[in-house]
Amino acid sequence: MKRLFALILSLLLVAVLCSCSFINNNYYVQNDSTVSRESITESKPVEKEPVASSAEENDSPQSSKTDVSSFNYNTPFYGIWVSASKTYDDASNTSKEVTSKGFNGFVEDTTDWSNLNNEKWYVVTAGKYASEDEAANKLDEVKKYYPEAYIKYSGEYNNNASNDHPSFYGIWVSASKSYDDASNTSKEVTSKGFNGFVEDTTDWSNLNNEKWYVVTAGKYASEDEANNKLDEVKKHYPDAYVKYSGDHVDN
Structure with a gap:
């Protein structure tokens, strides 16, 4: 009887040990599998989709370097003409455009x-x-905005009628010995919302009788009109001042 009891006890012990071993082994198999999948997931490189560029293509025309070459004001040239007006103000607005x-x-x-x-x-x-060829190379580009634009030679400069050059009060912002430098400043003045003009001092009786190219932010019929604009101009050109041109001089 004791032997039978001992045998049954031994069989039960073996069964318990086998069961524990199976559970333990199954746990590690499952755990290893989980770790493996996580490792693969974490180590897999992430492929990023290419990001479309948000920058818009800049198709605005670039100004030609030849159209601001060394022109004295009275130097004949080929123009790409885009408009004509009986009033200077209308023409000036178109020029700024x-x-x-x-x-x-x-x-x-x-x-x-x-x-x-x-x-x-x-x-x-x-x-x-x-030259006409230089103008022709730019014509198609200008026609995108002004379909009626055309090329025409200016001819020689006529400096023969003082009535065409009424006296004025100018808000003077700069002076240069170079027309090109003055012309660039004039365009800058225009870009700030004023009307930029380049004047040769020797063309006006009240300006310097030594030749300078001076830039004014507008031409005004009276000193009061000029003074009303002066503070606005001084925000951009602190040394600006008002001065009367005097009469036009036919040289």
Whole structure:
């Protein structure tokens, strides 16, 4: 009887040990599998989709370097003419618009040039070019904005009628010995919301009789009108001041 009891006890002990071993082994198999999957997931490189660029393509025209080459004011040129007006203000506004599109806008009085209309008009050209070929290379670009634009030679400069150059009060912002430098400053003045003009001092009786190219932020019929604008101009050009041009001098 004792032997039978001992045998049963031994069999029960073996069964318990086998059961524990199976459970333990199963736990580790499952645990190893879990760790393995996590390791694979963490080590797998993340493939990022390419991010589309948000930068818009800049297709605005670039101003030609040839249309601001060394032009004295009275140097003949080929113009890409975009508009004509009987009022300077209208022409000036168009000129600023032309400049904003990436060209160099200029206002010209037709009576100043031998090949333009001998009736007084204020005309706007998108650049001044030394040759017809240079102007032609830019024409299609200008026509995207001004379909009626065309090329025409200015002819020789006419400095023969003081009535075409009324006296004025200027808000003077700079002076230079170089027309190109003065022209660049004039365009900068225009870009700030004023009307930039370049004047040769020897053309006016009240300005310096030594030749300088001076820039004024507007031309005004009276000193009061000029003074009303002076503080606004001084925000950009602190040394600006008002001065009367005197009469135009026919040299």
